[in-house]
Amino acid sequence: MTPTTPPLIDAGALQDLIAAGAPLVILDTSFDLADTAAGERNHLEGHLPGALYVHLDRDLSAAKTGTNGRHPLPTREAFAATAGRFGIAPETRVVVYDRQGAMFAARAWWMLRWLGHAPVAVLDGGLPAWRRAGGALESGAVVSRAREPYPLREPLVGTVDAATLSARLGRGRLIDARAPERFRGEVEPLDAQAGHIPGALNRFFKDNLEADGRFKPAERLRAEFEPLLAAGSASQVTHYCGSGATACHNLLAMEIAGLPGAALYPGSWSEWSADPSRPVARS
Template structure:
């Protein structure tokens, strides 16, 4: 089964030395400068890593009503996974330079294809360097393999139409920064505010000061306090565009609270339709 949530930098070093069937993905990105992640990759990355771009590789074209980072069809992402060298027998490790906020999207999407052996590098590139890992500037060429054979998804998702009648019934967790959640600012999307009934769990609250994920038991206590539900399958995660919500999904997996769902369209899709309800008062913490 391999690693399915996190790997440490030292574990990744060992996997590389053992010449395991391994694909390393650098998912670094910047919402304000969509070329910055690829530039930073070219300046230095984990040896052998391939670059995966949020807009080109992990999203479908935008229509104005489907959110800022809509999911591509599974068949299209299966082709991307094959191009990156992922097979059913591959251990994938994904990282970024931004507290795992983009790496988690690739983690979730590979699980969406049915690929279990995918994990996030705990602490990202900074942890790799702190562990003595070297950087490489060589751009890895595409593997060009056949499309990944999609299996049954290992994750759950919901769309806006199915979420709307569940408002007030599902436990909805919003991963955005508190000021955006409260509707005080909105730098990216059509409206300020949040989906009614949502509770706020800023994705960076999953991390210790060193940028690594908090211990599993601590994450479990924090999420159980926030959720006040026994069944994680009743939980739906969202954020601005379906990216950092995956951070909370990963944190719950680490905590052993498995089975919650992602609303991929998230606030950017929800707020694009003025007929959908919007809230601006704080709910939860």
């Protein structure tokens, strides 16, 4: 991988890297929102060779206060220490994967880019694609080669906080990655209120994938995202979801499509809806 690392890597290319003995950190981000211990159990039962387990709550989120969302971003300094603990330095090649169509791998990919780390890619299709390609699995825990905290660099991605978003509602373009029924406010299994942020459009993150769990080709993603852009500019787009995880899937899809520059609202609906003074839209 180079400083212009493509956002995806396929299973065959990853097998070649491993066979060549290339210096590499592989991160398994598999997770289950309904059973937060399931991802780690599954990892211990079988994971890509040498893969380290990354837990959404412990490693990719800060402590919850009740008003900052279900998966609040840690500080960049805290995540820099986490990245160092996993053996990641600026020159380190990183591949992230999960078992859920990149639902959580996209969050780790985005967060590493948030640190300023360029050489990171998501395994297209995740563990199922690896198995289909004949890839072997290992079991048991893997010990990382810990380093010093990652030296903070200029972020490669942008963020928007709740105050900024509130001040500019109706300007730019806001895209919600949740399932359509949650976006419309028909159901809300997780957060304080049902509905969506006023003015948002809905792009369910699973619509980025083919039936086999791999991402759609770049040209198809581009054709599907371009009508959602404000004045045709990705830089005017902010993404959110329930807790700031699957919005990263849409950001990854736009990167694949050659539409970089959109921002993330990390607190997402779980933070927004926790404040009853903020406006809510339904339908």
